Amino acid sequence: MSVANKVAMVTGAAQGIGRAASEVLLKNGASVMLADMNEMQGASTLADLSQQFGKSRVAFVKCDITKQDQLDAAFATTKSTLGGIDIVFNNAGIGDEGNGWELTVDVNVKGTMKATKTALDHLRKDKGGRGGVIVNMASMAGLNPNPCGPVYCATKAAVIMFSRCWAMNPDVSANGVRINVLAPAFVDTDLLKGLQGGAGINRPDIAAKMVQMVGVMSVEQLAEAFMELVTDDTKTNAVLTISANTGKAYYGQ
Ligand SMILES: NC(=O)C1=CN([C@@H]2O[C@H](COP(=O)(O)OP(=O)(O)OC[C@H]3O[C@@H](n4cnc5c(N)ncnc54)[C@H](O)[C@@H]3O)[C@@H](O)[C@H]2O)C=CC1
Numbered sequence: 001m002s003v004a005n006k007v008a009m010v011t012g013a014a015q016g017i018g019r020a021a022s023e024v025l026l027k028n029g030a031s032v033m034l035a036d037m038n039e040m041q042g043a044s045t046l047a048d049l050s051q052q053f054g055k056s057r058v059a060f061v062k063c064d065i066t067k068q069d070q071l072d073a074a075f076a077t078t079k080s081t082l083g084g085i086d087i088v089f090n091n092a093g094i095g096d097e098g099n100g101w102e103l104t105v106d107v108n109v110k111g112t113m114k115a116t117k118t119a120l121d122h123l124r125k126d127k128g129g130r131g132g133v134i135v136n137m138a139s140m141a142g143l144n145p146n147p148c149g150p151v152y153c154a155t156k157a158a159v160i161m162f163s164r165c166w167a168m169n170p171d172v173s174a175n176g177v178r179i180n181v182l183a184p185a186f187v188d189t190d191l192l193k194g195l196q197g198g199a200g201i202n203r204p205d206i207a208a209k210m211v212q213m214v215g216v217m218s219v220e221q222l223a224e225a226f227m228e229l230v231t232d233d234t235k236t237n238a239v240l241t242i243s244a245n246t247g248k249a250y251y252g253q
């Protein structure tokens with residue numbers, strides 16, 4: 001599927017991977033709603049992207065994905081401002097392993113689940129949508145256990161299983177919706193800084209060795225992998241892993 005003239009909503013779009021994915025969607029002719037809880041960073045990203053791609057194809061909505069009312073409003077605003085919705089990238093996520101660990105579960109698991117269910121209500125043809133694709137952000141940390149971030153790893157494993165179960169539901173495919181998962185190793189963003197110990201990670205020394213061993217990708221590499229999951233119509237229930245040293249591979253295939 002070409003993304004030209006399609007409408008996308010990206011959560012966690014104010015910076016990092018979400019911003020890079022939004023940029024590549026815009027470059028390829030889509031309209032994009034940047035959804036993020038960080039209004040200040042969101043406004044700055046909106047200003048940059050509007051300058052590059054024009055004001056009519058990009059907008060920002062404040063949205064905390066743990067809040068159902070804000071998700072409902074974000075989807076409604078996307079449709080009214082940009083003329084519908086075809087692509088949803090549930091990318092927002094955090095990695096606090098310390099005192100804030102419950103928020104990590106709330107955002108990564110419950111937030112992603114709420115956003116996926118809301119996306120299905122807006123995309124499914126039997127619910128008045130026009131079909132489309134949902135990409136949920138997991139991590140290779142959700143596939144391979146390690147001692148550094150048990151909470152983070154468990155949340156990402158939950159995202160993978162939740163997404164795959166929905167993708168297999170015949171009511172979803174029959175109504176024109178594909179669901180895929182992106183599972184990267186380390187990417188050069190603010191989140192990765194948590195591995196240096198600030199977010200209460202267990203054994204930052206082991207994490208540092210893992211980073212050294214696996215390597216670190218650019219956000220642009222992630223945006224390209226995201227686009228593969230969006231544009232390849234044969235991909236549904238696909239989990240695309242990607243790391244700097246080993247490249248891309250579909251899990252289980
Ligand atoms: N950076 C890495 O090495 C990896 C990142 N990931 C995943 O990629 C996703 C994006 O992370 P990065 O770009 O690296 O991080 P980042 O910290 O640079 O960006 C995350 C964005 O999400 C937003 N956000 C956080 N909580 C939110 C909420 N409740 N509602 C709405 N927006 C919220 C933040 O304001 C921020 O703009 C996350 O789900 C992360 O777990 C997965 C594997 C590796």
Ligand SMILES: CC/C=C\C[C@H](O)[C@H](O)/C=C/C=C/C=C\C=C\C(=O)C/C=C\CCC(=O)O
Binds near residue numbers: 195
């Ligand atoms: C990507 C981690 C981002 C943020 C760190 C958080 O702050 C959190 O507190 C801790 C998370 C701990 C994560 C530990 C490991 C993460 C591993 C990967 O993302 C993938 C790395 C390697 C995959 C190669 C392999 O295992 O085969």
